[in-house]
């Protein structure tokens with residue numbers, strides 16, 4: 001089955017529907033689609049769900065909120081996209097700020113209004129397949145209380161219930177990530193309870209990115225004993241998913257003058273492997289499966305997110321002292337592979353990328369002198385090299401909140417010279433205009 005074209009030919013909802021049919025044994029209200037990592041709901045359970053009381057369905061379904069015209073929560077994020085700049089140990093974090101309001105046209109009285117920022121980790125290989133507690137771990141990152149028992153009664157009935165909120169996301173937090181084994185996502189969940197018992201909920205997922213800023217190119221040298229061959233590679237310091245990057249390769253020491261032999265490059269293969277690791281913890285009901293509480297199962301997954309080969313297009317120089325071969329490899333991570341960015345989370349989820357370059361060289365014999373007779377000796381070698389790649393999100397503006405310096409009072413320059421106001425009683429004359437502008441108008 002073609003994996004990459006599947007979602008193009010088959011509409012998304014049909015795929016989920018097919019998935020539900022195949023998992024009839026799961027009868028809980030929430031099922032995780034392990035392939036896409038999304039929470040899906042079996043059609044049977046959804047029907048049952050709709051029959052529940054209105055207030056109950058409002059608790060867990062966002063769509064039902066729209067059908068209730070009484071009151072609704074809305075949220076506007078005013079801060080720029082959340083990007084944590086630099087590695088976790090150095091990052092100064094990202095600012096989140098916005099405005100949240102309850103549509104309170106009917107002047108209802110609200111008893112409580114809170115919002116939480118949740119970090120959700122979904123294990124795609126949970127200890128117990130059908131257990132949502134095993135599959136998902138939720139951490140509360142921050143909590144805001146807008147209306148509580150201490151809020152004055154009149155403020156709770158305001159027609160315009162609007163509250164600003166802000167939070168500095170710590171730099172050590174893992175960025176949103178979706179890899180082969182785990183998915184880390186962030187959600188803002190707001191909840192308001194009215195005095196008459198009505199409850200409204202609001203959910204908004206937010207994306208947190210980590211961007212490691214590009215530095216100078218990396219130069220790596222690899223030697224291949226017992227031959228005299230050595231390879232020098234120039235790699236970019238960071239790469240991004242969905243884009244190409246160039247690798248400059250130089251192969252030195254290809255001539256062996258004592259034996260009258262030389263190495264000729266035949267083919268170059270490259271590939272980028274994504275190595276994901278995750279620890280799936282067990283919930284309290286299934287910890288017995290692992291022989292006690294506080295244990296988890298470690299998983300590892302390696303998949304290729306980019307590959308290619310080159311058969312021509314390099315430059316062989318057999319004339320210099322020990323000869324050299326130069327070439328440029330255009331490598332890249334196509335967007336359709338949905339590669340994850342580099343990750344090192346505190347819960348054991350990690351994602352790393354390795355670039356593997358293989359150069360196949362064959363030895364040939366060329367006698368000294370004017371003879372043009374070149375014969376292959378039959379010897380060949382695969383020069384295999386591995387490099388760690390830093391796959392990170394694009395940096396955008398590339399300025400973190402603490403380096404963003406708004407202009408201070410003293411930075412504002414003196415105002416430009418005034419243009420002088422022509423006297424309304426006299427006719428307009430160029431004399432009223434300061435010299436530079438008047439010169440411009442005169443074409444001087």
Ligand SMILES: [Zn+2]
Pocket residue numbers: 128131132133134135282283284285286
């Ligand atoms: Zn469980």
